[in-house]
Amino acid sequence: MYKISEFAEITGLSKETLRYYAEIKLLEPAIIDPSNNYRYYDDGSYFLAILLVKLRRFGLTVQEMIAVMNDESFAxxxxxxxxxxxxxxxxxxxxxxxxxxxxxxxxxxxxxxxx
Known part of the structure; x- marks a missing residue:
């Protein structure tokens, strides 16, 4: 499990972007600790984050990325x-x-x- 700062560093996404993506349900943390609200990401989150980085680099809008992520088959x-x-x-x-x-x-x- 990765804390948000660690996850931001390994994915190249800022903490603010990760929080925004969680808010719009694009990339949610694997776990949010209820005692301190710390966000933790796992290896599955990593692969989705890298996909989002690529999609953003390709010029997809947030709405387009949401559509891609909602289509779990990526058809x-x-x-x-x-x-x-x-x-x-x-x-x-x-x-x-x-x-x-x-x-x-x-x-x-x-x-x-x-x-």
């Missing part, structure tokens, strides 16, 4: 990740277009200076 996870990947690729394409437009704009300004 829709692959579809959701593929959709997220497509969306990220579209954003990258849009950003590349903007970079090209900026380059063209800067180049046109250089041409005017040369005239």
């Amino acid at each position: 829709n996870l692959e579809t959701l990740l593929k959709e997220k990947k497509t969306k990220i690729q579209m954003q990258m394409d849009d950003l590349l277009i903007k970079v090209e437009e900026i380059d063209e704009f800067l180049a046109s300004g250089q041409e005017e200076k040369e005239i």
Whole structure:
């Protein structure tokens, strides 16, 4: 069992995030000691926490993460990740277009200076 501070350190999630995730029932501690309200996490919690870290890194919203965690079979996870990947690729394409437009704009300004 891990105290919240230990668990935060090994997962990379802050104590505040862990408390928030517990509050919204996304990742609850394995045990809460009723005498002092200390939160304890176990190895099963660790694997769920690492999954949440990855999902957050992939850009999933808290609501999307809740949907994933509520689907205990993770049947829709692959579809959701593929959709997220497509969306990220579209954003990258849009950003590349903007970079090209900026380059063209800067180049046109250089041409005017040369005239």
